[in-house]
Amino acid sequence: MILSETISVSLSAIVANKLRSMLTMLGIIIGIAAVIAIVTLGDAGRARVTSDFQGLGTNLLMVRPGRGGSGPVDRGQIAKLTPDDAEALLLSTRQIAAVAPEMEGRLQVEYEGGNANLSVLGSWPSYFQVNNQAIAKGRVYTDVEGRARTRVAVLGALVGEKLGLGASEDLLGETIRIRGLPFEVVGVLKKKGGPGWANPDEGVYVPLSVAQFRLMGTERLRSINVQAASPEAMDAAMIEIDRVLRRQHHLDADAESDFSIGNQSSLLGTFQTILRTLSLLLAGIAAISLLVGGIGIMNIMLVSVTERTREIGLRKSLGARRRDILLQFLVEALVLCVAGGVVGFAIGAGGSYALLKAFGWPPAFSLGAAVLAIAFSAAVGLFFGLWPARRAAMLSPIDALRYE
Numbered sequence: 001m002i003l004s005e006t007i008s009v010s011l012s013a014i015v016a017n018k019l020r021s022m023l024t025m026l027g028i029i030i031g032i033a034a035v036i037a038i039v040t041l042g043d044a045g046r047a048r049v050t051s052d053f054q055g056l057g058t059n060l061l062m063v064r065p066g067r068g069g070s071g072p073v074d075r076g077q078i079a080k081l082t083p084d085d086a087e088a089l090l091l092s093t094r095q096i097a098a099v100a101p102e103m104e105g106r107l108q109v110e111y112e113g114g115n116a117n118l119s120v121l122g123s124w125p126s127y128f129q130v131n132n133q134a135i136a137k138g139r140v141y142t143d144v145e146g147r148a149r150t151r152v153a154v155l156g157a158l159v160g161e162k163l164g165l166g167a168s169e170d171l172l173g174e175t176i177r178i179r180g181l182p183f184e185v186v187g188v189l190k191k192k193g194g195p196g197w198a199n200p201d202e203g204v205y206v207p208l209s210v211a212q213f214r215l216m217g218t219e220r221l222r223s224i225n226v227q228a229a230s231p232e233a234m235d236a237a238m239i240e241i242d243r244v245l246r247r248q249h250h251l252d253a254d255a256e257s258d259f260s261i262g263n264q265s266s267l268l269g270t271f272q273t274i275l276r277t278l279s280l281l282l283a284g285i286a287a288i289s290l291l292v293g294g295i296g297i298m299n300i301m302l303v304s305v306t307e308r309t310r311e312i313g314l315r316k317s318l319g320a321r322r323r324d325i326l327l328q329f330l331v332e333a334l335v336l337c338v339a340g341g342v343v344g345f346a347i348g349a350g351g352s353y354a355l356l357k358a359f360g361w362p363p364a365f366s367l368g369a370a371v372l373a374i375a376f377s378a379a380v381g382l383f384f385g386l387w388p389a390r391r392a393a394m395l396s397p398i399d400a401l402r403y404e
Contacts, residue, residue, distance in 0.1 A: 007331055
């Protein structure tokens, strides 16, 4: 029997049993759709994390109080960073371009009838340079205003919405109240975006001295952000930071540091590794449904062999060889799995695209994932269709014709 005739017979058998064919493909459709959706969302998540980290600023190092490793700091000394530490870093280093100490708290912000509990961050004017924050309207506060403890504020792009008053630009030149104290709005930042738990667009920014003495009543900093002079100077800048802060904190040569220095690149790598691991884990779980789908195909094909025993015997008596029967059932399994793979890929890609659009993330499509999905579907069809096909091919024509 020629190949084209074998394929035609296989396709005719599939079309003749539409419901059974659809049920056979269902496991493959679900498995491929789940794997494609998880892989696509994982790729989009890694791309979004990378974009968020790049948006934090260039050549960024983050100094935080407390050791980076496990275990508490020496009981005789409470780990802290102060504005004096930031001043020392700015004045005693050569590989650092800018320094931005941060002091942050959730405070009540009010304007006329609107109020909200927002992140209020105190820092130097250099904060906006170090963290790649651009002004959309107005200006940033100045060093002079910081030294004079002038109550001025710069708003994130979404603060107006949080207050229920529309665009933040409408508040430029107006007076808002933070913890009951009046602040003049002198600038509004461009929308930047970021993770929901730390979205810079929802923050209010004030001079560090005002936050320290008027709002929070402490000199403790949450962190000190440091911009290295260049990407090549990152390692040298970390060494300088360690040297200066150990001197500031009067640490002995053999004492452990009471602060930690975070590298933006290492943090990004850690987040990407975590997301990649989670994606692989979820994809592995979703792939189990492919195994279930393959077993389903094998079972239904075995039932099909039993139902078509007399047909197989008749074809063999008319001259069909074992390899013709084997090829016929393999083609049926292959077509069902590949068709299921195509439908599953369309559902997975469409569903993930809808989710990404709902999240506001850029769409992520991998041609390699599409090819891999179709190839894997074909492999499942060949693997699980081989036994039923071989069983059909090995039937004796005489026994098959006698089968009731």
